Amino acid sequence: MNYGDDFQRLSKYNREKLGGRSLDWNRKPDQYKTYPPELEKFELEKPDRTGGDPLYSLLQQRRSERNFKETTISKRKLSQVLWAAQGITLSTDYHQFRTAPSAGGLFPIETYCVINNVKDLNPGVYHYQVPIHALVLLKEGSFGLDLARAALGQKMLRDASFNLVWSAMIDRSKWKYEQRAYRYIYLDAGHIAQNTALAAVSCGLGSCQVGAFFDHEIDEIIGVDGENEFAIYMSAVGEPR
Numbered sequence: 001m002n003y004g005d006d007f008q009r010l011s012k013y014n015r016e017k018l019g020g021r022s023l024d025w026n027r028k029p030d031q032y033k034t035y036p037p038e039l040e041k042f043e044l045e046k047p048d049r050t051g052g053d054p055l056y057s058l059l060q061q062r063r064s065e066r067n068f069k070e071t072t073i074s075k076r077k078l079s080q081v082l083w084a085a086q087g088i089t090l091s092t093d094y095h096q097f098r099t100a101p102s103a104g105g106l107f108p109i110e111t112y113c114v115i116n117n118v119k120d121l122n123p124g125v126y127h128y129q130v131p132i133h134a135l136v137l138l139k140e141g142s143f144g145l146d147l148a149r150a151a152l153g154q155k156m157l158r159d160a161s162f163n164l165v166w167s168a169m170i171d172r173s174k175w176k177y178e179q180r181a182y183r184y185i186y187l188d189a190g191h192i193a194q195n196t197a198l199a200a201v202s203c204g205l206g207s208c209q210v211g212a213f214f215d216h217e218i219d220e221i222i223g224v225d226g227e228n229e230f231a232i233y234m235s236a237v238g239e240p241r
């Protein structure tokens with residue numbers, strides 16, 4: 001069974017099939033994921049939106065880092081990397097835009113943060129609340145080793161100061177793009193991960209992007225159902241050894 005080949009073939013746009021569809025605005029999925037208000041929230045420092053190393057120097061320095069020192073990094077650096085990944089850069093009356101492009105401006109990707117070693121934040125699984133630039137604690141505890149096991153035993157996820165896990169809420173994109181949405185979520189995630197990698201370098205950190213993992217196990221760690229929302233990509237971030 002060549003699912004990948006079928007996917008590529010069946011999700012192609014062609015002139016005969018495209019057109020004539022109208023969007024049902026009453027059924028547009030919510031832009032943001034929310035959790036019950038009783039879950040603990042942690043505000044993050046306002047990110048620096050103007051400084052940092054010049055772009056070309058960051059591009060030159062970026063490398064996949066897989067060996068991390070087990071040092072505690074500051075919450076400020078975490079804040080900076082999260083904002084670079086998915087922070088808001090423009091708010092209009094109708095829409096909020098982010099650091100990374102997204103097909104149709106639908107932003108189907110959610111960011112979870114598995115914290116191992118960050119000052120003033122206990123280890124645990126958190127969700128990044130984009131509109132308020134804050135983290136919501138989903139479950140407290142050390143999940144680095146679980147994450148590493150779920151990623152085919154890649155130890156860097158245990159040693160990293162924090163890991164970002166990106167999931168797709170597929171209906172947000174399907175609402176407009178139907179099956180083509182499956183192409184776009186991966187493109188969106190790629191943009192987000194590159195922003196993460198460059199911001200990490202700018203903070204004196206390193207990162208490695210991770211696509212090899214047992215999907216169900218990662219879904220379970222971040223608490224998503226694997227159907228409407230499923231993990232698609234991760235980044236381990238820490239101080240290079």
Ligand SMILES: Cc1cc2nc3c(=O)[nH]c(=O)nc-3n(C[C@H](O)[C@H](O)[C@H](O)COP(=O)(O)O)c2cc1C
Pocket residue numbers: 062063064065066154208209210211212213
């Ligand atoms: C989609 C994708 C998935 C990847 N998955 C992994 C992974 O699971 N484990 C890993 O060690 N590196 C992973 N990498 C990192 C690549 O191995 C790395 O980017 C490549 O060797 C080039 O090296 P560089 O990133 O240092 O330029 C992944 C990279 C991409 C873009």
